[in-house]
Amino acid sequence: MRTFKWVASLVSIALGLLLAGCDALAPESSDVIEASGVVESVEIAVASEINGRVVGVQANQGDPVKAGQVLLVLENELLDAQYDQAEAAWEAAKVNLTVMESNVSSAQAGIEAAQLGLEITRLQFEQVLQAVRLEELPARMNSWDGNPPDEFELPSWYFSDDENIRIAEQAVALSAQELEIEKANLEDALDEVTNADIRRVEERLASAQFSFQLAQDLIDREVERKGEEAISDYLQSLFDSAEAELDSAQAEYEAILSEQGAQDLLEARARLVVAEERHQLALARLYQLQTGEKS
Structure with missing residues (x-):
């Protein structure tokens, strides 16, 4: 930063003149005029709007300058680097925008394809539904002529399909709860068995039944005549x-049934x-009701 000084002079001159009638008191004439005053200077600070190292000075102290004239030259390597960085960021942003636009286009195409697939599925469902309605037509023609059990006081058509489905759904939920309860009861019964022989006998019987079923399936197979005797003899032994x-396993199990734990x-x-x-029956009845439009 350079400081330039401009000097302005302010002179105040005080002269005392005597009246014309006082010539005797006036001093002798002289070519020198005496005066008194105050000289003031103004300092103006010149600075750059950005920081940087000065690499050149274009004006000296005391030189006259004009508005817009270059006074100092700053090093611009850092500014150039910042500009290049900003330009690279701008180019990257344009690339990202292009990628995003491409992704949006792909997503839009995917949505349109999904909508088309949904419409095709809806049409296929309508076709299947029409076929089911045609199959149900004979049964619907006789839907008022049902054959309910003799214990029923109401006709078969008394409750609507929606009511029957709701009752069936409740029955399925209740049967599922009861099934979980019975599973827990069996676990409790197994935990309460103090005689280890009971569990051993049960497992032996289960294994014997499985092995017998395998042997039964094998011996029931047809065997070609050539080599039949060798295979048949071995299967019979199995x-x-x-x-x-x-x-033997069944006899052992029957013998142990006399114990309370086995019962x-x-x-x-x-x-x-x-x-x-x-x-399972509750589910089957529910599925039977959920046909056609109720499925």
Whole structure:
């Protein structure tokens, strides 16, 4: 930063003149005029709007300058680097914008394809629904002439399809809860068995039954005449062995049934089987009602 000074002079002259009648008191004439005053200077600070290292000075102290004249030259390497960085960021932003526009176009195409697929699926559903309605037509023609059990006091058409479906859904939910309860009861019964022989005998019987079924499936197969005797003899020996093991396991199980723990297990397993079948029947009835437009 350079400081330039301009000097302005302000002179105040005070002269005392005597009146014309006082010539005797006036001093002798002289070519020198005496005066008194104050000289003031104004300092003006010149600075750049940005920081930087000065690499050149275009004006000296005391030189006259004009508005817009270059006084100092700053190093511009940092500015050039910042400009290049900003330009690179601008180019990257344009590339990103192009990619985003491409992604939007792809997404729009995907949406249109999905909408087309949905419309095709809807048309296919309508076709299937029409076919189901045609198949149901004979049954619907006789829907008022049902054959309810004798224990029913109301006609078969008394409740609407929506009501029957709602009741069936409630029955499915209830049977599912009961099934979980019976599963828990069986687990409790298994935990309460103190005699380890009961569980061992059960597992032996289950294994014997499975082996017998395999042997039964094998021996029932047709065997070609060539080599039939060798295969048949071996299959018969497997079957006889499985049958003997099954008889022995069943006898051991029947002998242990006299214990209370075995009876509790038998009852718990029976209740679980009934609960499972009841749940499956409830589902089947619900699916039977949910046909056509109700499906």
